[in-house]
Amino acid sequence: MYKVLIIEDDNIIGEMLRLYLTEERFIVFRAETGKDGMMALGTFKPDILLLDLMLPDAEGVGLCATFRDLTTAPIIVVSMKTNVTDRIQALTAGADDYLCKPFSMQELKARIDAVLRRSLVAPALPEAVETDRDPGDEIQLDADRRMLIVRGNYVEITYSEYEIMKLFCHNPGKVFSREELINAARGYDSFVNDRAIDVHVTNLRRKIEYRPKEPVHIKTVWGVGYKFIP
Template identity: 35%
Template structure:
Protein backbone atom coordinates (compact mmCIF):
# COMPACT_ATOMS: atom_id res chain seq x y z
CA UNK A 1 0.00 0.00 0.00
CA UNK A 2 1.37 3.41 -0.98
CA UNK A 3 0.94 5.94 1.81
CA UNK A 4 0.02 9.51 0.90
CA UNK A 5 1.68 12.44 2.68
CA UNK A 6 0.82 16.15 2.64
CA UNK A 7 4.10 18.06 2.92
CA UNK A 8 3.52 21.64 4.09
CA UNK A 9 6.85 23.46 3.75
CA UNK A 10 7.52 26.90 2.23
CA UNK A 11 11.26 26.33 1.74
CA UNK A 12 11.28 24.77 -1.72
CA UNK A 13 14.74 23.26 -1.33
CA UNK A 14 13.68 21.41 1.84
CA UNK A 15 10.38 20.42 0.22
CA UNK A 16 12.18 19.01 -2.80
CA UNK A 17 14.72 17.15 -0.67
CA UNK A 18 12.04 15.56 1.52
CA UNK A 19 9.82 14.75 -1.46
CA UNK A 20 12.62 13.06 -3.39
CA UNK A 21 13.67 10.95 -0.42
CA UNK A 22 10.16 9.87 0.48
CA UNK A 23 9.26 9.04 -3.12
CA UNK A 24 12.33 6.77 -3.21
CA UNK A 25 10.93 5.06 -0.11
CA UNK A 26 7.63 4.39 -1.87
CA UNK A 27 5.52 7.25 -0.49
CA UNK A 28 3.24 9.51 -2.52
CA UNK A 29 3.95 13.14 -1.57
CA UNK A 30 1.74 16.17 -2.23
CA UNK A 31 3.60 19.45 -1.55
CA UNK A 32 2.04 22.69 -0.30
CA UNK A 33 4.05 25.90 0.07
CA UNK A 34 1.77 27.99 2.27
CA UNK A 35 -0.95 27.41 4.84
CA UNK A 36 -3.87 28.39 2.63
CA UNK A 37 -2.80 26.00 -0.12
CA UNK A 38 -2.44 23.27 2.49
CA UNK A 39 -6.01 23.89 3.72
CA UNK A 40 -7.37 23.58 0.19
CA UNK A 41 -5.47 20.34 -0.45
CA UNK A 42 -6.53 18.88 2.88
CA UNK A 43 -10.19 19.66 2.17
CA UNK A 44 -9.99 18.08 -1.28
CA UNK A 45 -7.89 14.95 -0.68
CA UNK A 46 -7.28 12.26 1.95
CA UNK A 47 -3.85 11.79 3.50
CA UNK A 48 -2.20 9.21 5.74
CA UNK A 49 0.08 11.78 7.40
CA UNK A 50 0.91 15.49 7.32
CA UNK A 51 4.44 16.90 7.60
CA UNK A 52 4.00 20.47 8.81
CA UNK A 53 6.34 23.43 9.07
CA UNK A 54 5.25 26.10 11.56
CA UNK A 55 6.59 29.25 9.94
CA UNK A 56 4.41 29.46 6.82
CA UNK A 57 3.16 32.37 4.70
CA UNK A 58 -0.56 33.30 4.47
CA UNK A 59 -1.61 30.91 7.25
CA UNK A 60 0.90 29.75 9.87
CA UNK A 61 1.40 26.16 10.89
CA UNK A 62 -0.30 26.46 14.27
CA UNK A 63 -3.47 27.86 12.71
CA UNK A 64 -3.42 25.13 10.08
CA UNK A 65 -3.01 22.57 12.86
CA UNK A 66 -6.01 23.91 14.78
CA UNK A 67 -8.22 23.93 11.67
CA UNK A 68 -7.15 20.40 10.75
CA UNK A 69 -7.74 19.00 14.22
CA UNK A 70 -11.32 20.28 14.21
CA UNK A 71 -12.04 17.91 11.32
CA UNK A 72 -9.60 15.01 11.42
CA UNK A 73 -7.32 12.80 13.52
CA UNK A 74 -4.84 12.35 10.65
CA UNK A 75 -1.32 12.01 12.13
CA UNK A 76 0.65 15.28 12.02
CA UNK A 77 4.42 15.61 12.48
CA UNK A 78 5.73 19.13 13.03
CA UNK A 79 9.14 19.96 11.55
CA UNK A 80 10.37 23.40 12.50
CA UNK A 81 13.40 25.47 13.43
CA UNK A 82 11.44 26.62 16.50
CA UNK A 83 12.69 23.81 18.72
CA UNK A 84 12.30 25.25 22.23
CA UNK A 85 10.35 23.37 24.87
CA UNK A 86 7.57 25.97 24.80
CA UNK A 87 7.08 25.55 21.07
CA UNK A 88 7.15 21.77 21.41
CA UNK A 89 4.53 21.83 24.16
CA UNK A 90 2.39 24.28 22.20
CA UNK A 91 2.55 22.21 19.05
CA UNK A 92 1.84 18.94 20.80
CA UNK A 93 -0.90 20.57 22.88
CA UNK A 94 -2.68 21.71 19.74
CA UNK A 95 -2.79 18.15 18.49
CA UNK A 96 0.49 17.31 16.76
CA UNK A 97 1.60 13.69 17.08
CA UNK A 98 5.33 14.28 16.98
CA UNK A 99 7.94 17.00 16.55
CA UNK A 100 11.31 17.10 14.84
CA UNK A 101 13.63 20.12 14.94
CA UNK A 102 15.38 21.58 11.93
CA UNK A 103 17.95 20.80 10.76
CA UNK A 104 17.03 17.12 10.84
CA UNK A 105 18.47 14.01 9.27
CA UNK A 106 16.40 12.28 6.62
CA UNK A 107 17.05 8.96 8.35
CA UNK A 108 15.42 10.20 11.56
CA UNK A 109 12.52 11.85 9.71
CA UNK A 110 11.82 8.69 7.74
CA UNK A 111 11.99 6.56 10.88
CA UNK A 112 9.52 8.80 12.71
CA UNK A 113 7.10 8.92 9.80
CA UNK A 114 7.18 5.15 9.37
CA UNK A 115 6.63 4.66 13.12
CA UNK A 116 3.62 7.01 13.15
CA UNK A 117 2.03 5.38 10.11
CA UNK A 118 2.72 1.90 11.48
CA UNK A 119 1.03 2.84 14.74
CA UNK A 120 -1.94 4.47 12.97
CA UNK A 121 -2.34 1.41 10.75
CA UNK A 122 -2.23 -0.90 13.75
CA UNK A 123 -5.02 0.98 15.49
CA UNK A 124 -7.14 1.10 12.35
CA UNK A 125 -7.33 -2.70 12.24
CA UNK A 126 -10.35 -4.16 13.92
CA UNK A 127 -10.84 -7.63 15.30
CA UNK A 128 -13.97 -8.08 17.35
CA UNK A 129 -12.59 -11.29 18.84
CA UNK A 130 -9.79 -9.37 20.52
CA UNK A 131 -11.72 -6.46 22.02
CA UNK A 132 -15.26 -5.04 22.00
CA UNK A 133 -16.04 -2.14 19.71
CA UNK A 134 -17.53 0.14 22.36
CA UNK A 135 -16.43 0.47 25.98
CA UNK A 136 -18.33 2.24 28.73
CA UNK A 137 -16.12 3.56 31.54
CA UNK A 138 -18.19 5.50 34.04
CA UNK A 139 -19.31 8.63 32.10
CA UNK A 140 -17.12 7.88 29.08
CA UNK A 141 -18.29 5.99 25.99
CA UNK A 142 -15.28 4.96 23.88
CA UNK A 143 -15.81 3.70 20.34
CA UNK A 144 -12.61 1.84 19.49
CA UNK A 145 -13.51 1.36 15.84
CA UNK A 146 -14.67 4.88 14.99
CA UNK A 147 -12.06 6.59 17.19
CA UNK A 148 -14.63 8.63 19.08
CA UNK A 149 -15.14 9.41 22.75
CA UNK A 150 -18.30 10.81 24.37
CA UNK A 151 -18.78 12.00 27.92
CA UNK A 152 -22.37 12.11 29.12
CA UNK A 153 -23.44 12.01 25.48
CA UNK A 154 -21.24 14.94 24.40
CA UNK A 155 -18.43 14.19 21.94
CA UNK A 156 -14.90 15.00 23.11
CA UNK A 157 -12.40 16.23 20.51
CA UNK A 158 -9.34 14.08 21.16
CA UNK A 159 -6.22 14.08 19.02
CA UNK A 160 -5.08 10.75 17.62
CA UNK A 161 -2.33 10.46 20.25
CA UNK A 162 -4.75 11.31 23.07
CA UNK A 163 -7.21 8.71 21.81
CA UNK A 164 -4.49 6.06 21.53
CA UNK A 165 -3.26 6.79 25.06
CA UNK A 166 -6.81 6.48 26.42
CA UNK A 167 -7.33 3.31 24.41
CA UNK A 168 -4.13 1.84 25.85
CA UNK A 169 -5.46 2.23 29.38
CA UNK A 170 -9.08 1.19 28.85
CA UNK A 171 -8.05 -1.99 27.02
CA UNK A 172 -5.54 -2.82 29.78
CA UNK A 173 -7.54 -1.86 32.91
CA UNK A 174 -5.40 -3.66 35.47
CA UNK A 175 -1.99 -2.75 34.12
CA UNK A 176 0.40 -0.04 35.30
CA UNK A 177 2.30 1.70 32.51
CA UNK A 178 5.59 3.50 32.96
CA UNK A 179 6.36 6.55 30.78
CA UNK A 180 8.77 4.43 28.77
CA UNK A 181 6.08 1.81 28.13
CA UNK A 182 3.55 4.44 27.09
CA UNK A 183 6.04 6.04 24.71
CA UNK A 184 7.00 2.69 23.24
CA UNK A 185 3.37 1.65 22.77
CA UNK A 186 2.04 4.92 21.32
CA UNK A 187 5.06 6.31 19.48
CA UNK A 188 6.45 2.87 18.62
CA UNK A 189 9.95 4.14 19.34
CA UNK A 190 12.62 3.95 22.02
CA UNK A 191 12.17 6.24 25.03
CA UNK A 192 15.05 8.60 25.78
CA UNK A 193 13.73 10.11 28.98
CA UNK A 194 11.92 13.07 27.39
CA UNK A 195 9.12 13.36 29.95
CA UNK A 196 7.80 16.56 28.38
CA UNK A 197 6.12 14.70 25.51
CA UNK A 198 4.26 12.30 27.81
CA UNK A 199 3.38 15.05 30.30
CA UNK A 200 1.92 17.34 27.63
CA UNK A 201 -0.26 14.63 26.11
CA UNK A 202 -1.39 13.32 29.49
CA UNK A 203 -2.27 16.82 30.70
CA UNK A 204 -4.26 17.61 27.55
CA UNK A 205 -6.08 14.26 27.72
CA UNK A 206 -7.02 14.83 31.35
CA UNK A 207 -8.27 18.33 30.58
CA UNK A 208 -10.74 16.76 28.16
CA UNK A 209 -11.93 13.64 30.00
CA UNK A 210 -11.70 14.59 33.69
CA UNK A 211 -14.14 16.72 35.69
CA UNK A 212 -11.15 18.07 37.60
CA UNK A 213 -7.79 17.44 35.84
CA UNK A 214 -5.92 18.19 39.07
CA UNK A 215 -7.76 15.30 40.75
CA UNK A 216 -7.97 12.71 37.94
CA UNK A 217 -10.23 9.67 38.26
CA UNK A 218 -9.91 8.01 34.87
CA UNK A 219 -6.11 7.84 34.61
CA UNK A 220 -4.35 7.75 37.97
CA UNK A 221 -0.74 8.75 38.58
CA UNK A 222 1.36 6.34 40.62
CA UNK A 223 4.19 8.60 41.70
CA UNK A 224 7.61 7.28 40.80
CA UNK A 225 6.09 4.44 38.79
CA UNK A 226 3.71 5.55 36.06
CA UNK A 227 -0.03 5.57 35.34
CA UNK A 228 -3.00 3.20 35.46
CA UNK A 229 -6.73 3.27 34.77
CA UNK A 230 -8.84 4.25 37.75
CA UNK A 231 -11.16 1.74 39.40
CA UNK A 232 -14.89 2.13 38.79
Protein backbone atom coordinates in the same frame (compact mmCIF):
# COMPACT_ATOMS: atom_id res chain seq x y z
CA MET B 1 0.54 3.22 -0.34
CA TYR B 2 0.32 5.96 2.26
CA LYS B 3 -0.39 9.57 1.36
CA VAL B 4 1.81 12.35 2.77
CA LEU B 5 0.78 16.00 2.75
CA ILE B 6 3.80 18.33 2.90
CA ILE B 7 3.01 21.89 3.98
CA GLU B 8 6.26 23.75 3.33
CA ASP B 9 6.87 27.09 1.61
CA ASP B 10 10.62 26.69 1.08
CA ASN B 11 10.93 25.43 -2.49
CA ILE B 12 14.26 23.66 -1.99
CA ILE B 13 13.23 21.82 1.16
CA GLY B 14 9.74 21.14 -0.13
CA GLU B 15 10.94 19.63 -3.39
CA MET B 16 13.61 17.57 -1.62
CA LEU B 17 10.95 16.12 0.65
CA ARG B 18 8.56 15.50 -2.22
CA LEU B 19 11.15 13.74 -4.39
CA TYR B 20 12.58 11.63 -1.58
CA LEU B 21 9.22 10.45 -0.26
CA THR B 22 7.98 9.73 -3.78
CA GLU B 23 11.02 7.51 -4.30
CA GLU B 24 10.15 5.79 -1.02
CA ARG B 25 6.77 4.87 -2.56
CA PHE B 26 4.60 7.41 -0.77
CA ILE B 27 1.90 9.36 -2.58
CA VAL B 28 2.90 12.97 -1.98
CA PHE B 29 1.16 16.31 -2.30
CA ARG B 30 2.84 19.59 -1.41
CA ALA B 31 1.14 22.83 -0.32
CA GLU B 32 3.00 26.09 0.19
CA THR B 33 0.55 27.91 2.47
CA GLY B 34 -1.63 27.06 5.41
CA LYS B 35 -4.76 27.81 3.39
CA ASP B 36 -3.73 25.46 0.59
CA GLY B 37 -2.83 22.81 3.14
CA MET B 38 -6.26 23.03 4.72
CA MET B 39 -7.92 22.67 1.33
CA ALA B 40 -5.77 19.61 0.60
CA LEU B 41 -7.07 17.89 3.73
CA GLY B 42 -10.43 17.46 2.07
CA THR B 43 -9.28 16.74 -1.47
CA PHE B 44 -6.08 14.74 -0.93
CA LYS B 45 -7.10 13.05 2.34
CA PRO B 46 -3.57 12.44 3.69
CA ASP B 47 -2.54 9.67 6.05
CA ILE B 48 0.11 11.92 7.62
CA LEU B 49 1.13 15.60 7.55
CA LEU B 50 4.58 17.18 7.49
CA LEU B 51 3.99 20.72 8.73
CA ASP B 52 6.34 23.69 8.74
CA LEU B 53 5.32 26.20 11.40
CA MET B 54 6.60 29.24 9.47
CA LEU B 55 4.32 29.76 6.46
CA PRO B 56 3.54 32.92 4.44
CA ASP B 57 -0.03 33.17 5.74
CA ALA B 58 0.33 31.73 9.26
CA GLU B 59 2.94 30.67 11.76
CA GLY B 60 3.43 29.37 15.28
CA VAL B 61 1.91 26.61 17.37
CA GLY B 62 -1.56 27.98 16.69
CA LEU B 63 -1.11 26.70 13.14
CA CYS B 64 -0.50 23.20 14.47
CA ALA B 65 -3.54 23.44 16.72
CA THR B 66 -5.68 24.50 13.77
CA PHE B 67 -4.63 21.46 11.72
CA ARG B 68 -5.18 19.19 14.71
CA ASP B 69 -8.75 20.47 14.96
CA LEU B 70 -9.29 19.69 11.26
CA THR B 71 -7.83 16.17 11.06
CA THR B 72 -7.03 13.09 13.10
CA ALA B 73 -4.12 12.25 10.80
CA PRO B 74 -0.73 12.29 12.58
CA ILE B 75 1.23 15.54 12.31
CA ILE B 76 5.02 15.72 12.23
CA VAL B 77 6.28 19.28 12.62
CA VAL B 78 9.45 20.18 10.71
CA SER B 79 10.86 23.48 11.93
CA MET B 80 13.96 25.65 12.20
CA LYS B 81 13.05 26.31 15.83
CA THR B 82 15.16 24.12 18.08
CA ASN B 83 14.24 25.41 21.54
CA VAL B 84 12.76 22.89 23.96
CA THR B 85 9.90 25.30 24.65
CA ASP B 86 8.95 25.41 20.97
CA ARG B 87 8.87 21.63 20.78
CA ILE B 88 6.79 21.31 23.94
CA GLN B 89 4.29 23.88 22.70
CA ALA B 90 3.93 22.17 19.32
CA LEU B 91 3.39 18.74 20.88
CA THR B 92 0.92 20.15 23.36
CA ALA B 93 -0.93 21.82 20.47
CA GLY B 94 -1.43 18.43 18.80
CA ALA B 95 1.75 17.49 16.94
CA ASP B 96 2.66 13.80 17.09
CA ASP B 97 6.38 14.31 16.52
CA TYR B 98 8.84 17.16 15.96
CA LEU B 99 11.92 17.33 13.73
CA CYS B 100 14.37 20.21 13.81
CA LYS B 101 15.86 21.41 10.52
CA PRO B 102 18.26 20.36 9.18
CA PHE B 103 17.53 16.64 9.48
CA SER B 104 18.44 13.52 7.55
CA MET B 105 15.92 12.07 5.14
CA GLN B 106 16.58 8.64 6.65
CA GLU B 107 15.56 9.90 10.08
CA LEU B 108 12.44 11.49 8.63
CA LYS B 109 11.49 8.22 6.93
CA ALA B 110 12.04 6.30 10.18
CA ARG B 111 9.85 8.71 12.12
CA ILE B 112 7.10 8.55 9.50
CA ASP B 113 7.20 4.76 9.60
CA ALA B 114 7.08 4.77 13.41
CA VAL B 115 4.05 7.05 13.47
CA LEU B 116 2.22 5.09 10.78
CA ARG B 117 2.84 1.80 12.56
CA ARG B 118 0.80 3.17 15.44
CA SER B 119 -1.78 4.95 13.38
CA LEU B 120 -4.25 4.47 10.57
CA VAL B 121 -6.50 7.32 9.51
CA ALA B 122 -10.01 6.31 10.48
CA PRO B 123 -12.66 5.78 7.80
CA ALA B 124 -15.93 7.69 7.71
CA LEU B 125 -17.84 7.40 10.94
CA PRO B 126 -20.63 4.83 10.94
CA GLU B 127 -23.82 6.04 12.59
CA ALA B 128 -23.96 3.15 14.98
CA VAL B 129 -22.42 -0.22 15.70
CA GLU B 130 -23.80 -3.68 16.19
CA THR B 131 -21.95 -5.66 18.80
CA ASP B 132 -22.41 -8.95 20.59
CA ARG B 133 -20.88 -7.54 23.74
CA ASP B 134 -22.86 -6.62 26.81
CA PRO B 135 -24.82 -3.43 26.06
CA GLY B 136 -23.87 -2.26 29.52
CA ASP B 137 -20.26 -2.08 28.38
CA GLU B 138 -20.29 1.61 27.56
CA ILE B 139 -16.79 2.01 26.16
CA GLN B 140 -15.24 -0.34 23.61
CA LEU B 141 -12.40 -0.27 21.10
CA ASP B 142 -12.79 -1.07 17.41
CA ALA B 143 -9.32 -2.34 16.52
CA ASP B 144 -10.05 -2.57 12.78
CA ARG B 145 -11.05 1.08 12.52
CA ARG B 146 -8.86 2.25 15.44
CA MET B 147 -11.81 4.07 16.93
CA LEU B 148 -13.78 4.23 20.15
CA ILE B 149 -17.33 3.04 20.54
CA VAL B 150 -19.06 5.00 23.28
CA ARG B 151 -22.53 3.85 24.26
CA GLY B 152 -23.09 2.32 20.83
CA ASN B 153 -21.77 5.21 18.74
CA TYR B 154 -18.45 5.59 16.99
CA VAL B 155 -16.31 8.44 18.28
CA GLU B 156 -13.41 9.85 16.28
CA ILE B 157 -10.12 10.09 18.18
CA THR B 158 -6.52 10.83 17.37
CA TYR B 159 -3.96 8.04 17.13
CA SER B 160 -2.35 9.05 20.45
CA GLU B 161 -5.73 9.03 22.18
CA TYR B 162 -6.40 5.57 20.74
CA GLU B 163 -3.10 4.21 22.06
CA ILE B 164 -3.83 5.59 25.53
CA MET B 165 -7.34 4.12 25.54
CA LYS B 166 -6.00 0.77 24.34
CA LEU B 167 -3.67 0.69 27.32
CA PHE B 168 -6.50 1.67 29.66
CA CYS B 169 -9.00 -0.84 28.27
CA HIS B 170 -6.53 -3.72 28.40
CA ASN B 171 -5.65 -2.89 32.02
CA PRO B 172 -8.82 -1.70 33.78
CA GLY B 173 -8.19 -0.33 37.23
CA LYS B 174 -4.41 -0.21 36.85
CA VAL B 175 -2.74 3.10 37.68
CA PHE B 176 -0.45 4.42 34.93
CA SER B 177 2.11 7.16 35.39
CA ARG B 178 2.29 9.95 32.83
CA GLU B 179 5.61 8.53 31.62
CA GLU B 180 3.98 5.17 30.91
CA LEU B 181 1.19 6.89 28.97
CA ILE B 182 3.75 8.92 27.03
CA ASN B 183 5.55 5.74 25.99
CA ALA B 184 2.26 4.13 24.94
CA ALA B 185 1.18 7.14 22.91
CA ARG B 186 4.39 8.08 21.13
CA GLY B 187 7.20 5.65 21.88
CA TYR B 188 10.38 5.90 23.91
CA ASP B 189 12.31 7.97 21.36
CA SER B 190 9.83 10.81 20.95
CA PHE B 191 9.96 14.17 22.66
CA VAL B 192 6.87 14.78 24.78
CA ASN B 193 6.04 16.15 28.20
CA ASP B 194 3.58 15.50 30.99
CA ARG B 195 1.41 18.40 29.89
CA ALA B 196 0.78 16.73 26.52
CA ILE B 197 -0.63 13.66 28.29
CA ASP B 198 -2.88 15.84 30.45
CA VAL B 199 -4.26 17.42 27.26
CA HIS B 200 -4.98 14.00 25.74
CA VAL B 201 -6.73 12.86 28.91
CA THR B 202 -8.83 16.03 28.97
CA ASN B 203 -9.86 15.45 25.36
CA LEU B 204 -10.73 11.80 26.05
CA ARG B 205 -12.87 12.78 29.00
CA ARG B 206 -14.84 15.14 26.77
CA LYS B 207 -15.52 12.23 24.43
CA ILE B 208 -16.47 9.47 26.86
CA GLU B 209 -17.71 11.04 30.08
CA TYR B 210 -21.24 12.24 30.77
CA ARG B 211 -19.76 15.03 32.87
CA PRO B 212 -16.11 15.56 31.89
CA LYS B 213 -15.42 17.73 34.94
CA GLU B 214 -16.68 14.92 37.18
CA PRO B 215 -15.13 11.87 35.45
CA VAL B 216 -16.13 8.36 36.45
CA HIS B 217 -14.14 6.44 33.81
CA ILE B 218 -10.73 8.14 33.59
CA LYS B 219 -9.78 8.94 37.16
CA THR B 220 -6.87 11.05 38.33
CA VAL B 221 -4.61 9.39 40.88
CA TRP B 222 -2.97 12.38 42.53
CA GLY B 223 0.79 12.35 42.51
CA VAL B 224 0.93 9.32 40.21
CA GLY B 225 -1.13 9.54 37.02
CA TYR B 226 -4.41 8.08 35.79
CA LYS B 227 -6.48 4.89 35.85
CA PHE B 228 -9.44 3.67 33.82
CA ILE B 229 -12.67 2.36 35.34
CA PRO B 230 -14.88 0.58 32.74
